[in-house]
Amino acid sequence: MGTWTWFHKLSSPPHCYRIAGxxxxxxxxxxxxLIVAGIYGGLVRAPADYQQGDAFRIIYVHxxxxxxxxxxxxVMAVAAAVGLVWRIKLAHALAAATAPIGASFALLxxxxxxxxxxxxxxxxxxxxxxLTSQLILLFLYLGYxxxxxxxxxxxxxxxxxxxxxxxxxxxxxxxxxxxNWWNSLHQGSTVLRRGGPAMPASxxxxxxxxxxxxxFLYAALACVRVRAEVLRRERNAHWLQDxxxxxxRTESAT
Amino acid sequence: xxxxxxxxxxxxxxxxxxGLAAAILIWNIWSALAAHQVARAAAQxxxxxxxxxxxxxx
Numbered sequence: 001m002g003t004w005t006w007f008h009k010l011s012s013p014p015h016c017y018r019i020a021g022x023x024x025x026x027x028x029x030x031x032x033x034l035i036v037a038g039i040y041g042g043l044v045r046a047p048a049d050y051q052q053g054d055a056f057r058i059i060y061v062h063x064x065x066x067x068x069x070x071x072x073x074x075v076m077a078v079a080a081a082v083g084l085v086w087r088i089k090l091a092h093a094l095a096a097a098t099a100p101i102g103a104s105f106a107l108l109x110x111x112x113x114x115x116x117x118x119x120x121x122x123x124x125x126x127x128x129x130x131l132t133s134q135l136i137l138l139f140l141y142l143g144y145x146x147x148x149x150x151x152x153x154x155x156x157x158x159x160x161x162x163x164x165x166x167x168x169x170x171x172x173x174x175x176x177x178x179x180n181w182w183n184s185l186h187q188g189s190t191v192l193r194r195g196g197p198a199m200p201a202s203x204x205x206x207x208x209x210x211x212x213x214x215x216f217l218y219a220a221l222a223c224v225r226v227r228a229e230v231l232r233r234e235r236n237a238h239w240l241q242d243x244x245x246x247x248x249r250t251e252s253a254t
Numbered sequence: 255x256x257x258x259x260x261x262x263x264x265x266x267x268x269x270x271x272x273g274l275a276a277a278i279l280i281w282n283i284w285s286a287l288a289a290h291q292v293a294r295a296a297a298q299x300x301x302x303x304x305x306x307x308x309x310x311x312x
Contacts, residue, residue, distance in 0.1 A: 035279075043258075043272075044258070048262055053262040053263070053264060054261040054262035054263075054264045054268060055262075055264040055267055055268065057261070057268050058267065058268060058271045061271055061272060061274075061275035062271065065275070065278075100285065101282060101286075104278050104281060104282055105278065107278070108274060108275060108278040111271075111274050112271040112274060112275065115267050115270055115271050115274075116267065116271065118267065119267055217279070217282070221282050221283070221286045224286040224287060224289070224290050225286050225289055225290070227293075228286075228289040228290040228292070228293040228294075229293070231290075231293035231294055231296070231297045232293050232296070232297075234297075240297050240298075240301055241301060243297075
């Protein structure tokens, strides 16, 4: 029963707005520390790869970006489904908040992958299963955003874009397993593979720090964006008056 | 130190990747904060409007 009370409180806009605001430093500070430590480890402490030399260091931004682009899409699709089935506005707000973050990391993944591919494979781009399915992921994000912006009514935008998000989620396992299912130019998994990670600790630890750092960064960004989405959905609610009363008085005078 | 920046001959590839990563991280932080500011300003405008036209149904 206690869980339900807590859940109800959280799903009410003022509580969600307040709690999301309080959570930001708890995610943002670890994110900053983990990313700085991970990048330092990856660029300075890790030895050069015996095959790829120093070019392998691109992995410390490429792989966490790939992970976030997939994680964000999954969060977006699950949140959209929850919003659609149980008509929870906050779930739609989370889906809408997650999309631009995921899109930006899908783009970063593709760009850094292309830059890495040039010296290793001799080409910036190839229509390979992994690369093509990741490009489709970026297009799904862009389609989701375009569909949302086509509606003036935020409720209609939530419902229509939720369907697209849910249908597109089939692409997530395709991306993940593409290197196993098809004969791909892209190398296989480095960390999550049978027989353990294919890296010594000096290379692996910075990568894990970056994975966690990027994930914490997502959480901090999602908190900020969820607050914005909650405000957009609750323009005339009474609790906004308290908020405006506390911080808006001086601003509205100008 | 110059060996570090040379990245074993891959300087252009490595540093452009990290530059893009930095740009994406900064864009994410900036745009999230901007989205919150815009939503907050819009909410305040809507409140000011409803205050001047009397209490609404909500």
